[in-house]
Amino acid sequence: MAPPLLEIRNLTVAFDTPAGRVHAVNDLSYTLNEGETLGVVGESGSGKSVHVLAMLGLLPSPPAKILSGEVLFQGRDLLKLPEAQLRELRGGQIGMVFQDPMSSLNPVLTVGRQLREVIERHSDLRGAKAEARATELLDLVGIPNPGARLKQYPHEFSGGMRQRVMIAIGLSCNPKLLIADEATTALDVTVQAQILDLVRDLKDRLGTTVIWITHDMGVVAELADTIQVMYGGRIMERGPVRAVFRQPHSAYTWGLLRSLPDEGARAQRRLYQIPGAPPDMANPPAGDPFAPRNPYATDRCRTEVPPLRPASPVPGHMVAAWYDLPARLAAEAAHG
Amino acid sequence: MRQFFSELSRSKAGLAGFILLVLFVALAVLAPWLGLEDPTRGSLRARMTAPTWDGFWPGAHPLGTDEVGRDILSRIVHGSRTTLAVAGAAVVAGGIVGTFLGILAGYAGGLTDRILMRLVDIQLAIPLMMLALLVVAALGPSIQNVIMVLALTSWIRYARIIRGQVLSLREREFVQSARAIGASGWRIMLRHILPNVMTPALVVATLELARIIVMDAALSFLGLGVQPPNPSWGRMLADGRVYISTAWWSVTFPGLAIMLTVLGVNLFGDWLRDYFDPKTRSAR
The missing domain is CATH 3.40.50.300 (P-loop containing nucleotide triphosphate hydrolases)
Incomplete structure (x- = not known):
């Protein structure tokens, strides 16, 4: 082995x-x-x-x-x-996604610039190539119209979208290991479900190893x-x-x-x-x-x-x- | 650039400030070619002429003359060259040094922070004017020395304010994310923290520019600024002060020039701050 x-x-x-x-x-x-x-x-x-x-x-x-x-x-x-x-x-071999998508992105830099920074830091891609890679990443995490979105600032994204951006940053250099620290805790359940689907999908496609830190047993049951x-x-x-x-x-x-809480017969129990x-x-x-x-x-x-x-x-x-x-x-x- | 102007034209106050500034800078740059009288040559026959409007030259003094018969308009225009150059250079120098040291102190913390902040304390304990007098008296009054002294009195304000901002910024999650993507300390300071403190730095700079223009005037007033017969707004104010009851124009117009410049700087600076803040920019 x-x-x-x-x-x-x-x-x-x-x-x-x-x-x-x-x-x-x-x-x-x-x-x-x-x-x-x-x-x-x-x-x-x-x-x-x-x-x-x-x-x-x-x-x-x-x-x-x-x-x-x-x-x-x-x-x-x-x-x-x-x-x-x-x-x-x-950021290269090990990507990391933090808990709070509201504050994990720098508010005064465009999303594109923050994505390009990681890409340029850890690969040889520059200029238009880095831009293309950034677009590709936003597309990968399911953000519609990625080209235009790159030019926007974090506050123009919703919480779920920002967490997707964080995941895109975490994945930008095809890490062997992705660590997510309470990555869905700040999000509502619908968005959380989307993010979990996304991570599962990416994991299957890219074969990334994942450490998912949470206090939600349900998330673990679904993902791990x-x-x-x-x-x-x-x-x-x-x-x-x-x-x-x-x-x-x-x-x-x-x-x-x-x-x-469990659904079903004893739903009334304390x-x-x-x-x-x-x-x-x-x-x-x-x-x-x-x-x-x-x-x-x-x-x-x-x-x-x-x-x-x-x-x-x-x-x-x-x-x-x-x-x-x-x-x-x-x-x-x-x-x- | 086009975006800059289209945004600027939306704000009346910002546009007014910008126009004022451009006007003064243009006057300063073009001064020798405006066909004004020699600002250093007086004419005893024309002492204390009140402002008269009978067209421009020759020999007309739209803003009057001072106690040795020098044309006030010409002196204001030529004086703006030194005033703006000195104030601008001092603000830029003090701003760069102060912002950089503020970021360093706030981000590095520990001993670096303590040394820098005690240095600021020490300097704050000495009255700024006394410090300025001391340095100019020791090094002699020249434009470079005046710029240096003004920058010296200025950097501490940036350093203090920027450090405070950085102390809260460095605990924010995006700094940790930046570290998690492999950014080094310098990179975080310059690429992630600096853009975040540009807004407060600009606000300080506009306040400082106004203060420095006044301080430069004060230094000239005390005879330590630009040396006569070269015109400077502060010295014009100082010299005209004596005649305020008989020749109001000798202090009013230099005073107005200072006021309008400071006003322009503040209006434009205010707008610039909003312009650099992505939140207010897209909210319009």
């Missing part, structure tokens, strides 16, 4: 704040194969955005500090690359091959989307899935709410970060960090938990 496109090993990122050192990413390791789509979910502060910013060297330092780890992209450790080489990768649930800077559960959705092995994943509040990362819990909010936590969970272990016969389905969730749930059901 080909080596993975991206391999993260033991990445730990912390922020030095007046209140002390906050560990945003704890000993994170995972691999991503070429062509795979990874959906990363988790609540605010789970480290899902921070870890990608850290690997691209986009975190401001200070206060951010990468304490340990390696990020191997095509065999090269991004964390050790000099800034100039990292800049070559950013693999889901990775993060909490407190750690992976709680990871595996093929179908397997994880069918039978979650982490109480956190289970809680997230239960808190989704939505499940995970009790408690996210952990204070300046003073993280000693063991499993989710233990204080977890009704199924054991004593061991409170004192010792659980490692990732295979969760089910499905290959690649891993969970970090000392307890056996399906067994506990089955027992509960048996007792009524």
Whole structure:
């Protein structure tokens, strides 16, 4: 089998704040194969955005500090690359789409100029050729009348259109890896559906590997091959989307899935709410970060960090938990 | 260019400012060929002649003469050459230096920021006029030195304001997107942040141009600007001040010239600011 496109090993990122050192990413390791789509979910502060910013060297330092780890992209450790080489990768091999399409484009430059900038930065295309490529990209992401649109400013685009432009910028140099950080969160569901269709289509046509960061389980279910649930800077559960959705092995994943509204018979029920509040990362819990909010936590969970272990016969389905969730749930059901 | 003029013609105030400016610049450039009297040659017989309209030359003084009989119209027109050149050069020099250092301080932050801003503080603690007097007195009054001094009193205003803008701009997501597409620090400063601060820089520049014209007049007034017998608006004001009760024209017309220039600059600058802002441009 080909080596993975991206391999993260033991990445730990912390922020030095007046209140002390906050560990945003704890000993994170995972691999991503070429062509795979990874959906990363988790609540605010789970480290899902921070870890990608850290690997691209986009975190401001200070206060951010990468304490340990390696990020191997095509065999090269991004964390050790000099800034100039990292800049070559950013926007070239690795495209990035940010959350807020309203503020991610420079308001005083035309869309065309911003697209051309990436193209000229990372390829030999200049002048009319760069212009043609920019037109082609806008066309690719489904923006009608791309030639005229290039001459317009960002405020003349709607939110969905701007996010398409961001995706066009992210894709402009045929990246191996596209990272989308909450790329559809600011958009309404109709536009979100269009963008997801677009990404799926592009992925199929261009074979791009995608990391899609979101807190929307529905988006992951629709788009991703693999889901990775993060909490407190750690992976709680990871595996093929179908397997994880069918039978979650982490109480956190289970809680997230239960808190989704479902159509159908029990539409009237009160939505499940995970009790408690996210952990204070300046003073993280000693063991499993989710233990204080977890009704199924054991004593061991409170004192010792659980490692990732295979969760089910499905290959690649891993969970970090000392307890056996399906067994506990089955027992509960048996007792009524 | 055609777009520029079609937009300009939509705004009455902008157009008026532009016409005023063009008029003064044209007068300044064409001064030697207008057939005016020698601005430095007086005629004792024609001292303090009141403005009279009996056609132009020879010997007519449509705006009157000053205390040694020099033609005021000619002196204003010739004076605009030095005034506009000095003020323009000082605004451009101060603007470029101030904007650049402001962006640098705001974007780089840390030690760079602290050093630059303390420098601004130090300079603000010294009265500008005293600083100007000090430098001109030390280096001697020449046009280059006056330009340098005026630029020196000017850059801090750009630097302060631009730095403040950049502090908020650099946290915006488009700066991070620019970094995510592989842009370097210099590239972000020059290609992404600079266009965003052009609007405030222009506003400061129009205010500064007005202030510098007045300050240049003040320096001339104190005898440190352009040296006599060369005409300058400030010196005309200074010399005519004594005769304000008997010869109103000797201060009124240079004063009007200063006022109209500053007005033109402000009107045009205001319009220019809107012109450079893509939001107001397409909203019309």
